[in-house]
Amino acid sequence: MxxxxxxxxxxxxxxxxxxxxxxxxxxxxxxxxxxxxxxxxxxxxxxxxxxxxxxxxxxxxxEIAFGVLCKNCMNNQLKQDSQYLTFVSTREFPVSEEAADNEDYFEDGTVDRQTLPEYVLRQVGMELDDREKMVAASILTQLDDDGFVDVDILELASYHHIPISSVERVKGLIQHADPVGVGSKDAREALLVQVDELKRSKDIPEWTEKVISDHFHALLKKQFSEIAQQCEITINQVEKIANFITENLNPYPARSNWGDVRNPQENEMLQLxxxxxxxxxxxxxxxxxxxxxxxxxxxxxxxxxxxxxxxxxxxxxxxxxxxxxxxxxxxxxxxxxxxxxxxxxxxxxxxxxxxxxxxxxxxxxxxxxxxxxxxxxxxxxxxxxxxxxxxxxxxxxxxxxxxxxxxFDRSLQIRTEIKEIVEKEKEPLNDQEIVTKLEKKGMHIARRTVAKYRDMEGILPAYQRKEKVKTK
Ligand SMILES: [Zn+2]
Known part of the structure; x- marks a missing residue:
């Protein structure tokens, strides 16, 4: 047989x-x-x-023992001076002793150090099928230092061939995992998720959600009288809401404590x-x-x-x-x-x-x-x-x-180039100038594609990069 x-x-x-x-x-x-x-x-x-x-x-x-690579195949391929050594493996994962010894895997010899994306994926992974896990991974790997990501639901749905409602479900699960609000678009969205979660165990001051969703900027600037006027409530009530937010919520999920350790790393890929x-x-x-x-x-x-x-x-x-x-x-x-x-x-x-x-x-x-x-x-x-x-x-x-x-990701090479061009720029280059730079390297792509890839890499438009330089 x-x-x-x-x-x-x-x-x-x-x-x-x-x-x-x-x-x-x-x-x-x-x-x-x-x-x-x-x-x-x-x-x-x-x-x-x-x-x-x-x-x-x-x-x-x-016949080979479980957990090892075939010596016979190894020797044959080495003898033939093969460029690549190929195996069908029955090893357990994680595979190599080096991996287990590596300090990236274990801290203090015992604690499994994990990144925020890994930590969140472990919580939501059980409820997802293989495809949804991929979607969760692509959302989580794009988290910024604050734990935010602007998810393009349509693009993810078409890329992974799953319904829009599934992508929305994945995003919702992530947002309600610890730290609550992670994976939101911004602080406002994160706070709303946190209020939603807190509602189950706590009394929330009336109007809290409305103030966060409709008057977030005024709230940040502490324009309490203006909020009171527009919501037709007392300043006292607004102050109560502001205090509640300060005491109970965290606008930047990734900066709060999560798990046992904190080690958010940008672009860290996930263990699926x-x-x-x-x-x-x-x-x-x-x-x-x-x-x-x-x-x-x-x-x-x-x-x-x-x-x-x-x-x-x-x-x-x-x-x-x-x-x-x-x-x-x-x-x-x-x-x-x-x-x-x-x-x-x-x-x-x-x-x-x-x-x-x-x-x-x-x-x-x-x-x-x-x-x-x-x-x-x-x-x-x-x-x-x-x-x-x-x-x-x-x-x-x-x-x-x-x-x-x-x-098969055709955009990765170009995205990497764009990242490097922006890292080296002395003055913020606009998208058209980036197009010209890419053309000199033999890559011909449209300006709007540059804009799209720039967004994917989390790079702000030139005028906003200018502001950042000024505020430094
Ligand atoms: Zn063999």
Whole structure:
């Protein structure tokens, strides 16, 4: 029954039947978490399917201990002087001892130091499916130092192919997590979320929400009489509201205490559970080949129940038919899983080959590629690559985890350039001047696109950057 996964072959093993193709495509579309659920479901439903007690390397078939990489494959690839070392892994995550020893992972040897995005994602993650988690991650990774982010709900919905209402739900969950109000657009929105949360346990002075939502600027400037006049309440009432806000609310969620520790770091990427693929350097040396580790879902090898075949001889005709059906189903499921791993593995190799400079040297070296180009290289259909990319995450050698779609982000290289241009500017450059600078580097993009990317990077327009310089 054992079928090894062929890594080096250029041609796709053609699926035998439509059932095979359909199931492979469904599995390919899923992240490892979902596939693990599917495996558990099949194990529970189908007595012909079993977990193999022996852990075999999915690439060469040799027996290996759980939690290690295959030495056989390692040696073979090193002998061949391969540029990349590829593995199908059954290791537990987090994988390497270096990672556990690294002070970034543990402080005082015990406390798990986490960033604000991680801290929030842990609270809301349970209530989200894989796609919603991606949306939560993209919202949380854009938080500024105050814990704010201006979420473009429409753009997120279309980018992640989920309904607008789902994006709104994700944002709402984030805002009501600790520190309450995080992920809001600004201080005003954060305060309103906090009032909403406090209402459940406390009496809120009348008019509080209206004053925050309609008279926020007057409130900041302590123009109490003006607020009183417009709301037709007494100054006393306004002062009471102002005191309540000062004592109970925090306009800047990220500056409040959250969790056990505080370590907000800008642009920190998130740990979305165990990644589907891990890239690292051989012997942890950036001069050495890149190791590609594709994680096998459920860390397990599936096999057919050995006693099932023998039992076929002793049962009546009807049972025999049912058992045959079970066996066929089980064997198909195993084949489809192998095909899924095989496709992800081959795609990962091609991606690493193309994006090696990005992986080794950073964002500005990301090559603009499309799923169609990768499909062509692997002689598969574009939809196969779309599925293989969907819901998958990859950990780069810098130990940050990204959605696999990061390799296809055409805007990243340009966004990085814009960031660098602004960092180096002596006088604030307007968007048109940035367009000209980019053109000199051979990048031709429209002014409104520059404006959009500038926003994505959290860079203010030139006239506001001017004000910032003045107030310094
Ligand atoms: Zn092996």
């Amino acid at each position: 054992y079928q090894k996964i062929t890594v080096q072959t250029k041609t796709e093993v053609k699926p035998q039947t439509t059932a095979h193709l359909a199931q492979t495509m469904t599995l390919l579309n899923m992240g490892n978490g979902e596939v693990e659920e599917e495996i558990q479901k099949n194990l529970a439903e189908n007595p012909a399917l079993e977990l193999d007690e022996i852990n075999r390397c999915a690439m060469c078939g040799s 559970g165990a990644p589907d693929i891990i890239l690292s350097f051989f012997e942890n040396n950036p001069q050495k080949p890149i190791m590609i580790e594709v994680f096998q879902p459920a860390n397990s090898n599936l096999t057919l129940n050995a006693s099932y075949h023998a039992a076929l001889k002793t049962v009546d005709k009807e049972t025999k038919m049912k058992m045959r059906e079970d066996l066929e189903k089980a064997s198909l499921f195993i084949k489809c899983l192998q095909q899924r791993t095989n496709t992800i593995l081959r795609m990962a190799q091609v991606l690493v080959e193309i994006q090696e400079k990005y992986i080794r040297e950073g964002d500005r070296y990301l090559k603009p590629i499309t799923r169609a180009e990768i499909a062509k290289k692997l002689s598969v259909h574009e939809s196969t690559i779309s599925r293989a990319v969907s819901s998958k995450t990859i950990q780069l050698p810098n130990r940050k985890v990204y959605p696999l779609s990061v390799f």
